[in-house]
Amino acid sequence: MLKGKKKEKVIKGHQVHEKDTGSPEVQIAILTKRIEELSGHLKKHKKDNHSRRGLIQMVADRRTHLKYLERKHKERYKTVSKKFNLK
Numbered sequence: 001m002l003k004g005k006k007k008e009k010v011i012k013g014h015q016v017h018e019k020d021t022g023s024p025e026v027q028i029a030i031l032t033k034r035i036e037e038l039s040g041h042l043k044k045h046k047k048d049n050h051s052r053r054g055l056i057q058m059v060a061d062r063r064t065h066l067k068y069l070e071r072k073h074k075e076r077y078k079t080v081s082k083k084f085n086l087k
Helices: 004-014 024-044 049-072 074-083
Strands: none
Touching (some): 049 074
């Protein structure tokens, strides 16, 4: 779970404008960071199925945001997918 300073750092690194906290780029960045952290947890705790379900939901949510960007803003989608090495 991202808290406080870590989340602020992720948001500041991907903001579109100064007060941006909810653009698709920021949401994808936050989800990507949470997915990375949860993946590390699941490598250590292989039988934690409740967290695995949460991970699958986060991946699906990130995919939804990516599809929206691809549909509405092609250039922004390309930059985000390159930045995070996503397909």
